[in-house]
Amino acid sequence: MSVAVDLTTTPVRPAGGFFGRHGRAFGLTLLIAILGFLSLYPMAMLFYGSLHSTPPGMAGVFNLDGYATLASGENLSALVNTVAISLIKTILSVALAVLLAWIVARTDTPGRGVLEILITLPFFIPPILTATAWAMLGNAQVGTINLVWKAITGLETPLVDVFSYGGVIWHMMQYSTPFIFLLVVDAFRAMDPSLEEASRMSGASRWQTFWRVTFALMLPVTTSAFILSFIRGMESFESAVFFGTPVGINVITTQIYNSITQKGTPDYQSSTALGFAAMALMFLLLVLQSRLLGGRSFTTVTGKGYAPNVTRLGRLRWVTFAVCAAFFALTVVLPVGQLLLSSFFQFFGFYQLDMLTLQHYRDVWENDEFWHAFGNTMLLGVLGATATMALGAIVAYVTTRTTWRGRRLIDILAWLPWMMPGMVLGIGFLWGFATLPHSIPIYGTLWALLLAYVALGTPVAVRVTSGAYAQIAKDIEECSRVHGAGWWQTLGRILIALAWPAFAVGWVLIFFGIMRELSASILLYVPATEVMSVVMLKMWVGGKPEEVSVLGLIMLVLVLVFRWVQLRFIAKRISTL
Amino acid sequence: MLRRTVLGGLAASTAIVRSAAAQDADWQKLVDAARKEGKVVIYTASIGSPFHKVVFKAFEAKYGIKIELLEARASEVRERVRVEQSAGRFLGDLHHNGSTTTWLMTQDGNFQPHGPLPNLKNIEPPYEASEMSIPAEVISYCLMVNKNMVKPGDEPKAWKDILDPKWAGKILSDDYRALGGGAVFFMVMYDSFGKEFHEKLAAQKPVFSRDIANSERRVARGEFPLYIPFSLQDFNNLKGLPVKPIVPAEGRPYVRFDLSMLKNAPHPNATRLFMNFYLEPEQQLVFGNAGYNPVVKGVVEKTSEEIRPHLATKAMGTTTPSKQDAMLALAKEIYK
Numbered sequence: 001m002s003v004a005v006d007l008t009t010t011p012v013r014p015a016g017g018f019f020g021r022h023g024r025a026f027g028l029t030l031l032i033a034i035l036g037f038l039s040l041y042p043m044a045m046l047f048y049g050s051l052h053s054t055p056p057g058m059a060g061v062f063n064l065d066g067y068a069t070l071a072s073g074e075n076l077s078a079l080v081n082t083v084a085i086s087l088i089k090t091i092l093s094v095a096l097a098v099l100l101a102w103i104v105a106r107t108d109t110p111g112r113g114v115l116e117i118l119i120t121l122p123f124f125i126p127p128i129l130t131a132t133a134w135a136m137l138g139n140a141q142v143g144t145i146n147l148v149w150k151a152i153t154g155l156e157t158p159l160v161d162v163f164s165y166g167g168v169i170w171h172m173m174q175y176s177t178p179f180i181f182l183l184v185v186d187a188f189r190a191m192d193p194s195l196e197e198a199s200r201m202s203g204a205s206r207w208q209t210f211w212r213v214t215f216a217l218m219l220p221v222t223t224s225a226f227i228l229s230f231i232r233g234m235e236s237f238e239s240a241v242f243f244g245t246p247v248g249i250n251v252i253t254t255q256i257y258n259s260i261t262q263k264g265t266p267d268y269q270s271s272t273a274l275g276f277a278a279m280a281l282m283f284l285l286l287v288l289q290s291r292l293l294g295g296r297s298f299t300t301v302t303g304k305g306y307a308p309n310v311t312r313l314g315r316l317r318w319v320t321f322a323v324c325a326a327f328f329a330l331t332v333v334l335p336v337g338q339l340l341l342s343s344f345f346q347f348f349g350f351y352q353l354d355m356l357t358l359q360h361y362r363d364v365w366e367n368d369e370f371w372h373a374f375g376n377t378m379l380l381g382v383l384g385a386t387a388t389m390a391l392g393a394i395v396a397y398v399t400t401r402t403t404w405r406g407r408r409l410i411d412i413l414a415w416l417p418w419m420m421p422g423m424v425l426g427i428g429f430l431w432g433f434a435t436l437p438h439s440i441p442i443y444g445t446l447w448a449l450l451l452a453y454v455a456l457g458t459p460v461a462v463r464v465t466s467g468a469y470a471q472i473a474k475d476i477e478e479c480s481r482v483h484g485a486g487w488w489q490t491l492g493r494i495l496i497a498l499a500w501p502a503f504a505v506g507w508v509l510i511f512f513g514i515m516r517e518l519s520a521s522i523l524l525y526v527p528a529t530e531v532m533s534v535v536m537l538k539m540w541v542g543g544k545p546e547e548v549s550v551l552g553l554i555m556l557v558l559v560l561v562f563r564w565v566q567l568r569f570i571a572k573r574i575s576t577l
Numbered sequence: 578m579l580r581r582t583v584l585g586g587l588a589a590s591t592a593i594v595r596s597a598a599a600q601d602a603d604w605q606k607l608v609d610a611a612r613k614e615g616k617v618v619i620y621t622a623s624i625g626s627p628f629h630k631v632v633f634k635a636f637e638a639k640y641g642i643k644i645e646l647l648e649a650r651a652s653e654v655r656e657r658v659r660v661e662q663s664a665g666r667f668l669g670d671l672h673h674n675g676s677t678t679t680w681l682m683t684q685d686g687n688f689q690p691h692g693p694l695p696n697l698k699n700i701e702p703p704y705e706a707s708e709m710s711i712p713a714e715v716i717s718y719c720l721m722v723n724k725n726m727v728k729p730g731d732e733p734k735a736w737k738d739i740l741d742p743k744w745a746g747k748i749l750s751d752d753y754r755a756l757g758g759g760a761v762f763f764m765v766m767y768d769s770f771g772k773e774f775h776e777k778l779a780a781q782k783p784v785f786s787r788d789i790a791n792s793e794r795r796v797a798r799g800e801f802p803l804y805i806p807f808s809l810q811d812f813n814n815l816k817g818l819p820v821k822p823i824v825p826a827e828g829r830p831y832v833r834f835d836l837s838m839l840k841n842a843p844h845p846n847a848t849r850l851f852m853n854f855y856l857e858p859e860q861q862l863v864f865g866n867a868g869y870n871p872v873v874k875g876v877v878e879k880t881s882e883e884i885r886p887h888l889a890t891k892a893m894g895t896t897t898p899s900k901q902d903a904m905l906a907l908a909k910e911i912y913k
Contacts, residue, residue: 055656057663132791141800246786261652262755262787264901265681347818349798355817430656434664444668522653526668527618527645538648542625543790543814 028406031394035413038455042428043416049431050272056431066273075255075274082251083281085240086233089169089176094226096173097180098218100324102210105188108310109320116185117563119324122331123178124512124559125339126536127238129552131171132545133335135242136349138162167243172236174331179232180225182509183464186501187221187471188214196311206311221467227289228418228463231282235421252278253421260423268427275424282419336556343549360546370535370551377515377532380446384453385511389503391454392461393496400466401477401495411462418459422519425456430523444526452520457510464506468499504566511562515555604695608640610846616643617847620658621673622651623834628810628867632860639854642847651678651756658687658839667841670848673713677756679835680898683709688837691849696856699873703892710837711852714861715870717831718758718806719824719887721793726802735826736766739805740777748783749792749801753908756901758789758832762806764904765830765894775911785912796820806830809887810868828893831870 045056050067054060069075103109104116122130137144140161149159161167195217199209215222237253245254252274259271313320342348346355364370392414398404399411417425429452433443442448472495480490496503518533525534532551539547623629625648633644647669649657655678661668672679672688682688688709697706704712720739722732733739739748751759753775766774784801786792793811796804797818809829812822836855838848854860858879861871865880870888877888896904 055660057660135791135795136798139795139800142798242788246784258755261650262752262757263905264677264756264898266652266656347797348794350818427656430660434660434666438665443664443666522649523657525647527647534648538625540625541790542627543793543811544625545790545794 024404028398028404028410031398031410032406032413034391035395035410035458038451038458039413039416042425042432042455043420045431045435046272046275046420046424046428049268049427050276051269053269055268056435066269067277069270070273070277074250075252078250078252078255079277079281081249082234082253082278085165085168085172085251086230086236089172089233090226090230092169093173093176093180093229094222096327097177097225098184098215098222100177100181100327101185101188102214103320103324105185106191106214106311107313107317107320109313109317109324111321112324113567115321115324115328116567117560118328118332120178120182120563121336121556121559122174123182124555125336126516126548126552126555127171127175128242128536128540129339129545129549130174130335131238131242132348133338134162134167134171136338137334138167163243163247165244165249168239168249171239171243172233174335175236176229176233177327177331179509180222180229182505183225183228183467184218184221186505187218187467190468190471190501191217220470223289223292224463224467227285228460230285231418234278234282237421237423253423256421256423260427272424272427275420278421279416279419286415339549339552342546343553345546348545348549360544360550363544364547364550364554367535367547369530369538370532373530373532373535376446376529380450380453380531381511381514384450384457384514385507387450388454388457388461388510389465389507392458392506393465393503395458396462396465396469397495399462400469401474414458414462417455422456422517426452426519426521426523429455429520433524443524444529446529448524449521449529449531452524453510453514453517456517456520457513460509460513461506464502464509465499468502469495472498504569508559508562508566512555512559600695607846608850611642611844611850612640612847614642614844614847616645617671617844617851618645618647618669619671619673619851620647620649620654620669620839622649622654622675622678623673624648624650628863628869631863632855635860635863636851636854640847640850642850644851651675654678655682658682659685662687662840667839667843669839670842670844671851672837672839673834676833676835677896677898677901679710679837683707683837687840689840689842689845691838691852694849694853694856696853696873699856699858699861701872701874704833704872710835711856712872713834713836713855714864714872715831715833716758717809717824717829717868717870717888717890717892718762719809719822719829721796721804721807721820721822723796723799723802724819724821726799732821732823733803733825734823737770737774738825739803740774740781742781744803745781746784747801748781748803748805749796750783750785750805751789751792752785752787753912754785754905755787756905757787758806758808759785760901760905760908761830761832761896763908764896764900767904767907768894769827772907772911775908779911779913783912790814793820794818808868809870809884812868812884822887824887824890828891829887830893831895833872833895 049055051062051064052060053063053065100119104112104119109115138146138160140146140158140163143158143160143162145160146158150156162170191214196209196213199213200206204212235253236251237257240249240251240254241257243249244251256271256274259267259274338349341351343360344356344358345351346357346359395410395414399407399414420428429448433448433451436442442451476498477490477494480494485493515532518537521531521533522537525531536548536551539545539551621629633646636642637644647654647657651674654672654674658669658672672682674682690708691711694711697711700706700712704715706712720733731743733744751757751762753759753763763775783805786795789808790811792804793807793815795801797815797820807822809822836852838845838852842848856873858873858876861873861876862879865871865876865888866884868884868887870892871877877885880888
């Protein structure tokens with residue numbers, strides 16, 4: 001069976017309205033200017049840093065010393081480790097996430113509404129907390145899992161050791177699986193089931209239908225998620241530094257961290273050169289993705305009415321339920337249970353009755369610094385996520401639904417921030433914003449943080465929306481134009497209206513990304529603009545992991561509320577499609 | 578003769594009294610100017626310390642001058658200062674960081690002289706002020722053992738005891754190949770016992786982690802029986818857990834934190850007033866009771882009985898900033 005139904009390949013040529021000939025040129029120029037400032041400008045500062053013996057503002061000479069260090073055995077080994085770890089964890093995560101998304105969106109598995117919220121929870125927990133929880137559960141010496149294992153079997157060899165390659169990959173998977181799940185689940189839900197029905201009626205088995213129709217139609221969304229997750233894996237820091245560094249497993253980000261923070265004089269030239277090397281690798285991946293998907297259509301939401309349905313699994317639905325429950329138990333119940341428990345004891349991991357306390361909740365409640373940072377973070381989160389999704393929607397439209405000149409440049413500009421490891425990009429923002437003319441009041445204000453967050457979130461916003469747009473037939477859009485709607489009307493009332501479940505997911509991803517972002521925040525905040533991630537770092541370094549647990553739980557409650565509201569709206573929306 | 582001596586003495590005393598009075602008046606002018614400035618912006622590498630906040634609040638209460646704090650890791654603070662100053666943005670007043678970073682930043686010209694401060698006379702040797710910086714407080718390093726895993730008779734009494742094969746694979750440590758406590762430990766042990774000490778320690782296969790607060794908890798939970806180098810001031814966070822700090826017989830490596838006035842500080846008078854305030858015995862006692870070694874005279878004696886025996890030990894040595902990069906390279910070579 002062919003992969004897709006090619007409904008139309010005619011490019012959209014909007015006319016009149018806001019984007020007339022001159023309006024379009026102005027709009028494109030403005031869009032390029034905004035994206036250039038957000039991504040190209042900090043990147044240019046970093047590129048200068050990689051070619052200059054000293055950072056911007058200091059006397060030095062231009063040379064290639066930074067790039068020469070890439071060839072060192074240490075860096076090459078880190079590069080191989082990074083690619084291997086990220087590739088393995090992405091393949092495993094995509095397989096698991098696609099399975100979970102299919103179970104939740106396309107089967108009659110019991111309790112799938114609740115499961116959908118629960119299995120996405122790990123993504124929103126600060127990584128340092130789950131790392132601590134897993135270090136307690138899975139260390140070879142006294143980890144709870146190994147103690148239980150030894151007691152049951154009488155063996156001395158531990159069952160698991162999280163301080164290993166396996167530990168690094170497992171910890172990363174807890175973030176990438178729900179991340180990919182969030183990106184693909186709505187695409188599964190919004191797919192026209194008549195295609196699957198046609199497959200079944202033509203004699204294909206359930207598995208053949210899943211693999212050759214459902215999964216194949218999900219290719220753009222899945223490969224987008226794969227690429228996003230693979231790149232994020234290459235930039236991942238916490239898992240490697242926590243579980244890898246103690247046993248000599250180094251990756252690109254730990255090498256960069258060492259260059260910046262562990263030497264007498266920070267070596268910005270090497271670290272930025274390493275960042276650009278990682279970026280070049282990721283760029284190759286994007287080219288590959290574009291080649292893989294180029295010229296194929298994946299339209300599943302058309303102008304024709306359809307009623308989404310679910311596959312009846314019979315008794316098998318309890319097996320699929322068990323898969324979801326096991327994922328939830330392993331990635332949420334175990335670590336979050338430990339967080340919750342620890343937040344009520346004087347010390348994380350010491351569960352003695354005489355250490356029961358509510359002091360950590362009181363300390364957080366009475367912490368003025370936290371409330372100030374919480375207010376700033378909420379403001380930045382709401383404004384940042386909304387602005388990022390608005391920008392992402394426009395960029396995705398221009399790059400996927402038009403043939404306008406300059407759209408490839410826009411696509412690349414929007415992608416750039418995602419391809420540079422966060423801790424390097426943070427330095428780019430610092431250098432870029434601090435050296436702006438003083439008459440542009442960005443450095444030292446909330447604007448600096450907001451602009452950095454928008455830049456960091458735009459690639460996700462673009463991928464989420466373009467994945468959703470790719471599923472919407474162009475005939476609906478043309479129909480809108482034929483009936484006299486302008487560019488903005490069509491974008492808002494057709495595309496965004498149809499793709500809005502994906503918008504909601506993107507908004508939540510970006511909002512919580514802002515809550516967690518530290519690399520740029522720590523370099524851009526000033527005393528009046530402190531944010532939650534900085535407060536959490538202070539608590540952690542100050543030896544207060546229990547208070548960080550309380551903050552982690554507050555974030556989880558927020559996630560539950562957001563997701564519940566979002567899914568309620570999605571359910572309502574789907575029923576009206 | 579006697580009359581001349583008496584008159585001479587009187588004249589001298591009067592001059593001293595006048596001079597002291599003039600100094601008092603000058604200082605009062607500085608206090609008034611500081612109050613008008615209204616705040617001090619501190620860039621510090623001491624992240625999340627509750628003890629520093631006690632001193633900041635005491636200053637705010639005494640003078641009505643607000644303290645604003647920017648906390649980040651040592652290299653991040655340094656880069657913030659560097660890039661801000663090179664862009665002509667002078668937002669910070671006071672820099673609080675380890676002596677190595679302070680030394681490097683002094684070479685870069687990031688500071689300005691703090692001028693005379695009355696409390697400089699309180700400073701206790703071997704700590705001393707320079708034209709650009711004053712000592713703030715001292716982090717002292719020792720060993721930490723898990724009391725449930727190490728019997729009193731088996732506890733290491735000297736630094737060389739950790740080379741005993743019985744500790745092989747049982748030592749959790751801050752990384753010697755990175756700037757921080759591990760690097761201080763490496764340099765002081767190298768200076769005291771030579772390369773051989775480190776070669777033998779490397780054979781013990783210590784496990785490195787840079788997450789200090791979490792490493793201490795791992796030892797408390799029983800993953801490892803021994804942690805080095807343990808910062809004495811962290812003991813306060815671990816009270817109630819089965820751990821014990823031990824200062825070995827040879828003494829304790831230490832690292833000094835410094836205060837330096839940033840170039841073109843927007844609130845110079847308030848900054849000088851705060852630097853002087855920091856050197857008052859009352860404020861240093863806050864740090865002493867927290868487990869930091871105070872830098873002024875007569876404070877260790879007043880610290881709590883629990884912490885005093887650890888503080889009143891021999892200062893074994895500290896880092897030499899100019900040797901830091903070579904030492905980090907050597908550590909990398911020995912601990913592969």
